Amino acid sequence: MYAFAYQRPATVRQVQSALGKHEDAKILAGGQTLLPTMKQRLAQPSALIDLGHVAGLTAIEKKGRNIVIGAMARHADVATSELVREAIPSLAALAGGIGDPAVRNRGTIGGSVANNDPSADYPAAVLALGATIVTNKRKIAAADFFQGMFTTALEDGEIITKISFPVPAKAAYVKFPNPASRYAMVGVFVSKKGADVKVAVTGASNEGVFRAEGLEAALKAKFNPKAVEGVAVDGSNFISDIHGTADYRANLVSVMTKRAVTKALGK
Amino acid sequence: MISVSMTVNGKAVSAKIDPRTLLVQFLRENLLLTGTHVGCDTSQCGACVVHVDGKAIKSCTTLAASCDGTSVVTIEGLAHDGVLHPMQEAFRENHGLQCGFCTPGMIMSAIDIVNRKGHDLDEHTIREELEGNICRCTGYHNIVKSVAAGAHAMAGSK
Numbered sequence: 396m397y398a399f400a401y402q403r404p405a406t407v408r409q410v411q412s413a414l415g416k417h418e419d420a421k422i423l424a425g426g427q428t429l430l431p432t433m434k435q436r437l438a439q440p441s442a443l444i445d446l447g448h449v450a451g452l453t454a455i456e457k458k459g460r461n462i463v464i465g466a467m468a469r470h471a472d473v474a475t476s477e478l479v480r481e482a483i484p485s486l487a488a489l490a491g492g493i494g495d496p497a498v499r500n501r502g503t504i505g506g507s508v509a510n511n512d513p514s515a516d517y518p519a520a521v522l523a524l525g526a527t528i529v530t531n532k533r534k535i536a537a538a539d540f541f542q543g544m545f546t547t548a549l550e551d552g553e554i555i556t557k558i559s560f561p562v563p564a565k566a567a568y569v570k571f572p573n574p575a576s577r578y579a580m581v582g583v584f585v586s587k588k589g590a591d592v593k594v595a596v597t598g599a600s601n602e603g604v605f606r607a608e609g610l611e612a613a614l615k616a617k618f619n620p621k622a623v624e625g626v627a628v629d630g631s632n633f634i635s636d637i638h639g640t641a642d643y644r645a646n647l648v649s650v651m652t653k654r655a656v657t658k659a660l661g662k
Numbered sequence: 663m664i665s666v667s668m669t670v671n672g673k674a675v676s677a678k679i680d681p682r683t684l685l686v687q688f689l690r691e692n693l694l695l696t697g698t699h700v701g702c703d704t705s706q707c708g709a710c711v712v713h714v715d716g717k718a719i720k721s722c723t724t725l726a727a728s729c730d731g732t733s734v735v736t737i738e739g740l741a742h743d744g745v746l747h748p749m750q751e752a753f754r755e756n757h758g759l760q761c762g763f764c765t766p767g768m769i770m771s772a773i774d775i776v777n778r779k780g781h782d783l784d785e786h787t788i789r790e791e792l793e794g795n796i797c798r799c800t801g802y803h804n805i806v807k808s809v810a811a812g813a814h815a816m817a818g819s820k
Binding site for chain 2: 423498
C-alpha cells in the first residue's frame with residue numbers, strides 16, 4: 396500500500412469534516428474491496444476515514460413498510476437478521492451469498508453500494524427493490540443512484556448512512572458465480588409488488604447494474620418463468636472477457652431471470 | 663504513526679504503528695505471534711483468519727488500526743495450560759493436516775462455524791462454510807472430519 400493518513404471519527408459530522416480536509420480521502424467501511432485494491436496499488440487515497448467507530452450506523456429496523464439497514468451493517472448481520480429474513484428473505488439470502496463467512500463478517504452494505512462494482516450483488520437488490528439511499532445530505536432513489544461502473548450519485552463529502560428497502564410481495568435473487576472467484580458472472584434480482592415488476596441485472600453490463608425493461612414488461616403481463624422465453628436480451632454493451640462472451644452473459648440473464656422468478660414464486 | 667490498543671489472547675497490547683499496518687502484520691511482526699499465516703494475501707485462502715470480538719475475519723484484509731479497542735484471538739490463544747483446544751485436538755486426532763500451513767486459519771474458521779451453527783454439523787454444511795479456507799494438501803476430507811469431531815468435542819468441553 397502507498398502511505399495514507401488515517402482517521403477514526405466518532406460521528407458522521409466528523410467524517411464529513413475529515414473528508415473536507417484531505418484531497419482524495421476515501422471512506423473505509425468494511426474494507427473488503429478497498430484494502431485489496433490499495434494493496435495492489437490500484438488506489439492511492441491520501442487519507443482513510445474509518446467508519447468503524449462511528450455510532451449509529453449498524454442498526455437494522457422495521458419502519459412502517461420498510462426495512463431500514465444501517466450503512467455499516469455487515470453482510471453477516473443482514474444475512475442473519477430475523478427482521479430481514481422475515482420481511483425480505485431474498486435480501487437476507489443475497490447477503491449470505493457474498494464472498495465467504497470471514498468476508499461477510501467485515502464487508503458492509505454501505506461499502507458495497509457506494510463502490511458499485513459491476514459484479515457486486517447488493518446493487519441488484521437496491522435497484523430491483525426500489526430502495527432509497529439515505530446520506531448525510533439527502534435521500535436518493537435507487538433509480539438515480541447507480542450511474543455506471545464504479546460510479547454513483549454520491550458527491551464529495553457525501554456519506555451513505557442507511558438504505559431503506561420497501562417490502563416486496565415476492566422477490567428472489569439468483570446468480571451464476573464464476574467457478575473460481577465466486578463473483579457473479581450474472582446475477583438477477585426480481586421483485587414484484589402489486590402490478591409492478593422490477594428486474595435488476597448485475598455482473599453483465601459494462602455500465603454496471605441495470606434494469607432489464609424488456610423482461611419487466613413480459614413479467615408484468617405474466618409473472619411466470621415461461622414469460623421470459625422469447626424476450627430478447629440486448630448484450631451489445633455486455634462484458635466480454637476470459638470468463639465468458641457478451642452473448643454468453645446475455646443468455647445467462649435469461650436463465651437467471653427464469654430461475655429467479657421460479658424462486659420468487661416459491662417453486 | 664498512530665497508536666492502537668487492543669486485547670490479544672487476553673493480554674492488553676498497545677503500539678505506535680504506520681496506518682498501513684495490516685492486522686496480520688501487527689500480530690506477526692509487532693507481537694511475534696507467527697501462528698497466523700499469510701497465504702495468498704488477497705483474502706481468498708483464509709490462512710490469516712483470526713477472531714475479532716468473537717467473529718472470524720481475514721487479518722490480511724483488515725487494518726490493525728481498525729481493530730483499536732477490540733479483543734483479538736489467534737491460534738496461540740486457544741490452548742490453555744498445555745491442553746489443546748478441542749478443535750485443535752480433533753485436527754490432530756483425525757489427521758486434519760499435512761503441511762499445516764492452512765491449519766491455523768482452518769481451526770479459527772472451524773470454531774467460528776461452531777459458534778454460528780452449533781455442534782451438530784453435517785458434511786455439506788462444513789464444506790460450504792469452509793468456502794473461504796483453502797488447503798492445497800489434504801483434499802479437505804480429513805479437515806471436514808476434524809471439524810465435525812471438534813464441534814462435538816466443544817459441546818462436551820463447556
